[in-house]
Amino acid sequence: MTVGGVDLRTLAAEHGTPAYVLDEADLRARARAWRDAWTQAFGVADVYYAGKAFLSTAVARWVHEEGLRIDTATGGELAVALRAGVPGDAIGLHGNNKSDAELEAARDAGVGRVVIDSMAEVDRVAAVAASGWGGDPARRAPVMVRVTTGVHAGGHEYISTAHEDQKFGLSVAGGRALAALEAVLARPELELLGVHSHIGSQILDPAGFTVAARTVLALRAELAERTGVLVPEVDLGGGFGVAYLPGEVPLDPGRIAKDVAATVADACAELGTAQPRISIEPGRAVIGPTTLTLYRVGTVKPVTLDDGSVRTYVSVDGGMSDNLRPALYGARYHAAVVSRRSTAATVRARVVGKHCESGDIVVHDVDLPGDVAAGDLLAVPVTGAYGRSMASNYNLVPRPPVVAVADGRSRVLVRRETVEDLLRLDLG
Numbered sequence: 001m002t003v004g005g006v007d008l009r010t011l012a013a014e015h016g017t018p019a020y021v022l023d024e025a026d027l028r029a030r031a032r033a034w035r036d037a038w039t040q041a042f043g044v045a046d047v048y049y050a051g052k053a054f055l056s057t058a059v060a061r062w063v064h065e066e067g068l069r070i071d072t073a074t075g076g077e078l079a080v081a082l083r084a085g086v087p088g089d090a091i092g093l094h095g096n097n098k099s100d101a102e103l104e105a106a107r108d109a110g111v112g113r114v115v116i117d118s119m120a121e122v123d124r125v126a127a128v129a130a131s132g133w134g135g136d137p138a139r140r141a142p143v144m145v146r147v148t149t150g151v152h153a154g155g156h157e158y159i160s161t162a163h164e165d166q167k168f169g170l171s172v173a174g175g176r177a178l179a180a181l182e183a184v185l186a187r188p189e190l191e192l193l194g195v196h197s198h199i200g201s202q203i204l205d206p207a208g209f210t211v212a213a214r215t216v217l218a219l220r221a222e223l224a225e226r227t228g229v230l231v232p233e234v235d236l237g238g239g240f241g242v243a244y245l246p247g248e249v250p251l252d253p254g255r256i257a258k259d260v261a262a263t264v265a266d267a268c269a270e271l272g273t274a275q276p277r278i279s280i281e282p283g284r285a286v287i288g289p290t291t292l293t294l295y296r297v298g299t300v301k302p303v304t305l306d307d308g309s310v311r312t313y314v315s316v317d318g319g320m321s322d323n324l325r326p327a328l329y330g331a332r333y334h335a336a337v338v339s340r341r342s343t344a345a346t347v348r349a350r351v352v353g354k355h356c357e358s359g360d361i362v363v364h365d366v367d368l369p370g371d372v373a374a375g376d377l378l379a380v381p382v383t384g385a386y387g388r389s390m391a392s393n394y395n396l397v398p399r400p401p402v403v404a405v406a407d408g409r410s411r412v413l414v415r416r417e418t419v420e421d422l423l424r425l426d427l428g
């Protein structure tokens with residue numbers, strides 16, 4: 001099997017396993033597809049790539065070259081985006097607990113928007129912006145206010161973000177969102193760009209986005225009625241779902257953009273307000289499907305279950321340290337042997353990692369060739385989002401490299417950690 005013109009056996013021989021293998025052309029195409037779909041549907045729209053899904057300087061540069069801006073959630077992500085050469089005004093900063101250092105870094109870089117996530121942050125951002133923004137003493141801090149619309153969407157409880165009982169944003173229903181927007185308007189150090197809503201992640205039903213859009217637009221109209229200020233922008237967040245398994249249908253960028261555009265046009269007509277400039281923040285949908293994880297098979301063990309059937313446990317040389325999603329969310333993945341063809345009858349297999357934890361499962365249930373054996377290469381697709389970015393050193397396993405492939409060549413974007421790296425952190 002080849003990806004980006006590179007035989008995965010060659011790639012494994014050159015870079016070792018496990019490795020994340022990222023197809024550069026696919027990433028660029030997905031970035032363009034999201035940008036084109038939303039610009040076509042709205043005339044003007046901004047697509048921010050959510051770097052939390054995976055960020056390296058090359059990835060930031062590539063998606064920026066394709067016309068996307070970068071959404072960051074920490075000072076670390078901000079530093080990588082800036083090092084990639086992305087201009088500050090094309091970067092947004094999120095976070096429910098931003099540090100002073102993060103806010104100061106955003107100010108010094110002249111970040112294009114800080115998304116305020118709490119009432120306390122109104123004063124904190126204003127204080128940081130007292131000396132100006134991006135080196136200009138006269139410039140105000142451009143901010144949005146993140147609000148919760150009550151929409152409960154997403155692939156798992158832990159990745160739903162707009163219901164009431166969770167840590168993000170300010171509630172529309174409870175009035176806190178409106179209060180925060182008014183508080184921003186009262187601060188001369190702040191420029192209120194608009195309202196932000198992010199409802200969750202791995203969402204496959206478009207309805208959540210349109211329901212949230214209506215709520216946010218109504219809030220914007222209410223603010224305008226009370227204060228005379230119609231804020232120019234609305235961000236509808238990320239969360240667009242991808243297909244992890246054969247047969248699953250991802251949210252199509254064109255389809256969702258058209259649905260949302262129709263809703264925005266309708267709602268603004270009903271409310272009697274001009275339409276805002278719309279932005280979104282897809283992470284998973286841009287990077288997830290571009291990447292597979294390449295593992296080497298080690299131990300293969302048949303296990304007889306209570307009902308007498310047999311499950312083949314196939315252990316690979318990584319696991320929950322390079323893909324936490326199955327353990328954290330019960331996420332399902334697919335896998336295939338990619339180093340050879342096999343005509344053997346398939347067996348019911350479970351792909352597991354090498355960690356000291358029985359929940360260290362990579363793929364719960366997959367048919368693999370019955371002759372799967374130590375030394376085979378196994379690929380798990382769609383690991384580009386929240387794979388490397390949530391990887392850990394559990395059991396002191398060094399984290400795998402991210403290797404980009406394009407036009408028959410491979411290039412390391414993030415190098416493999418070594419045991420020496422880990423030993424260097426241990427100061428004795």
Ligand SMILES: Cc1ncc(COP(=O)(O)O)c(C=O)c1O
Pocket residue numbers: 050053071094161198200201202237238239240281282283284285385
């Ligand atoms: C504020 C915000 N924007 C964007 C994203 C990106 O989400 P996704 O990768 O699901 O598109 C997230 C994560 O869910 C988020 O919290």
Ligand SMILES: N[C@@H](CCCC[NH3+])C(=O)O
Pocket residue numbers: 052159161201202325385386
């Ligand atoms: N980390 C989550 C997505 C949450 C994104 C952050 N709001 C996942 O892997 O699905």
